[in-house]
Amino acid sequence: MTQKFTIGLLAIAFVFACKPKENQETSENVSGAFAEVLDAYYEDGLKLNPINATVAGDNRYNDQFPNFLSDDYKAKLKGHYEDYKSQIESFEEAKLSDTERLSKAILQWECDINLAEFKFNKDLTPIDQMWSANLFMGQLASGSSAQPFATVEDYDHWLKRVDGYLNWLSTTETKMREGMEKGFVLPKSLITKVLPQLESQTKSNLDEHLFYQPILKLPESFSDVDKDRITTAYADMVQNKVVPAYRKLSDFMKNEYMASGRESSGIQGVPDGDAYYQHQIKKYTTTNMTADEIHELGLSEVKRIRDEMEKIKEEVGFEGNLKAFFDFVRNNQELMPFTDPQQVIDNFNAIHDRMKPQIEKLFDVKPKTPFEVRRTEAFRENSASAEYNPGSLDGTRPGIFYTPIPDVKRYNTYSDESLFLHEAIPGHHYQISLTQENEDLPKFRKTLWYSGYGEGWALYSESLGKELGLYTDPYQVFGMLGAEMHRAVRLVVDTGLHAKGWTREEAIQYSLDNEAESEASIISEIERYMANPGQALSYKIGQLKIRELRAKAEETLGEKFDIRQFHNQVLETGCVPLALLEEKIDNWIALQK
Template identity: 35%
Template structure:
């Protein structure tokens, strides 16, 4: 925790009589401090045109964020000033319990941002996992909504702005390289491939196919014309301007990026270990673990938790193996479910559509059961889509992209389907629950729709909470009647052991000197995950250290808190109320979540309900 709470607790212990005897009128109304938070959050949002677009707003619609270190320093200085103002204006001990959470969260964000800035030249600027080079085009295609001629002008402006942003990021990558920090060779190989895909085809080069951004631009212009919002002549003018911006600004920045990356390839390691190979690598990894798990757990502690969880889950796997009558040991069963044709869709367009359709069907079924397990329900819709071709990777993990707070853009569960041999049917059901309902879509949508907390809390995210909830949701779905097929229940355990293995492998790579081969070997020996998916996973951990540890640590904490509530409350325990307590305050660091659940337990006991 990064607030002044410990010091205040000491003071309250010394002067408890006076604190207790203060009249209730001295408590600061939530509306007062929430108004301050909302005003400050609006200042913060105005620094990020992209964040406003993500939330469905059109402020600074033709701009892209300043990606420079100078802009980062400005933002940190602003955050420092805001924390000082918060402490000056509002006495923590005169706040309501809910307002105290907001106070702590505001401080927590600042403290973590300080750490991020300290290590900013050690985080790989360009990598294959959602790097800015693919995120920006994805934003323009999927988030920049065009409803008018002004919106189209803004989109064209952003094509030019992307060029500027990529140039800024390239300068940062060069600074990182000068400091001796380079990613594994495969990272740049993927980035080169992804970048080439963005500038291949019309209007960048001759050929039968259109580039992704050009396809999107034409579709948006055609839609405006069809709706009668622009004339045919205006449509032609937009096409000309869009083409010019893409060819004259967007393309050169990506060409320069590709050229630099290609020149760097001979300097990169083919078989690197994790970030421990860099100077200050251990300190960076400790910071990343703290940020990802929101705990003080060390790499060694996380490694041991992972080993224990792998052993426990394998015992459950043996139970299902025996239930389906498979003769052979667990490794033989892994091989069976990992290779038998019955567990895979065809590697065809029909097979890909079948994966999307069946995932949608699972989500439609579970949605009907949500009211039995939750009092708070999401209003936003959910769709299941294949990842766009320019950023699709064989075996890469599925992911969720949030909708807008007002529901104008639904939440999206994205699936990589270029290689159907890496997408087994057995794990499909559990992943759908993880990414959709009751997982990411439900949690993030509920957070965005909260009306009783400051707005920043509807958008804030903590890896361990968000991913921990989604992993908890996979097993919760079994309570809700999911996994009727025992092989799909085995797939649920495959998903869970996958997250437990992450604790072992991530810490192995970044604190124990493991190589990519070491990590793949451990993964292969302890799971039935497809080889392509294993390699993609390990390479993910290597470029974003620590992130993968949040899932299991978060899940274990939520399960621990549920068990605590069940034990403490006995017959008074209500699962719907527990879930509403966990989801009803938005995303939280795990220590603050624990305080909130314990506060709820005390309130239930006191009420006698």
């Protein structure tokens, strides 16, 4: 009995000593091959979009700007997604680790959603007032963004990149002419907003021209010969290339294109508009929700938040109705205390200082990437919203929170705390920087962006104000509610515009009736939704999912629930479609139990 038992143990020990070794070798081989595919996907993606490389702090392609609108480029891009979809699907789930299975699911999603977009004619409206490549190139041209201007080679790289960019800019007119023939054109109100952006680049005064700004910052270390050569080349680039190209495009859009502009406001006004909008909903929310479902959710959230706003109105002793309170907040001079734009920047930095003592209660992992608050550049300030630009992957370039200050005397502070929580800390700066710094993630996941997750996290972050020592002023609480209302209103007006036939004016009026944003800001926002259908839906959909997951974890785990660990779980995997995030949190809850 004992001997038999001993032999049995030896046999079992032998099996377990040998079999894992075989499995381990097989697993290591599969993992190595899988990792190679992920790395190749990322590297090939940078070659196809070298702007993404520059943004990530990878300077290998700083001289390149492909013609994203050419048939050749689109064929290469489509082949890229088809090839990697095929490669990734060849890996068996059972031979992958949990992290690898998640990477496979994400890459499958990424390929599928991008391949689906080829069915539509997005390229026929390549220029708008908010999202198009010319605006980001303006940021790079300023010399204070992701494009480096530290060496002679950097300056030469930019000259070559601008040549590629101007080829793209020329093709935009060709594409817009094709769009005019096929019924794919911008609404007239958006064309009106694009024109001053283009015209601002037709200035003849070199020192004032955006594309000449790097010359005003030439490093003293350059030799006189290099300084003279580069200065001459940049003057030629601006005067003989950039200015004529912008003038030609501006004249075309002001005249022929404006005459063909749409009177309709939503994407329903173009062929296949309904199908395109459903694709956009899926792309931005990473869900299968319909426009009708989202519209109804928006109406219900607007009602709920209005009830919360009523409580703040009563707390401050305002006796009028809620709409009158909106007007009161919009025009309250006590909430517009600044006379110099630097005071706005200082106020955001002061908010950060107030939060610092509390941050470790909610987060035990913080990013190493530095962070700055800056004013939005003048050339795009009038049409821009506050935004966050990520730091470089290596953390040498800071994450930047840009805030537009077109008229400092009319700058209203009532929502500054929630805005900082969203765009800066712990919103986009934590979420993006921690992803980029996570050495366990493959490279392609460090720079992925899913709006449902990313904007959902940022809006969820706004609700953390009290826990971080903010929202002690009822107007700042109202600002938080106003920011959440703004995202709830988006569910209603975006679907209204693009699925229910609403006009621009109807969407503006609905916003004015339900939120305290200024009329100018609301007009800019509505036109933003018109330019990029579906993007505005992502914030509230993502926030509600993260709130739901937190509530589930708190209820299920009780005293075992640790808010810092929950935040780690949400943030550590980076951007993922919401269904995959929910699966991950459910598994974590089960393990904690």
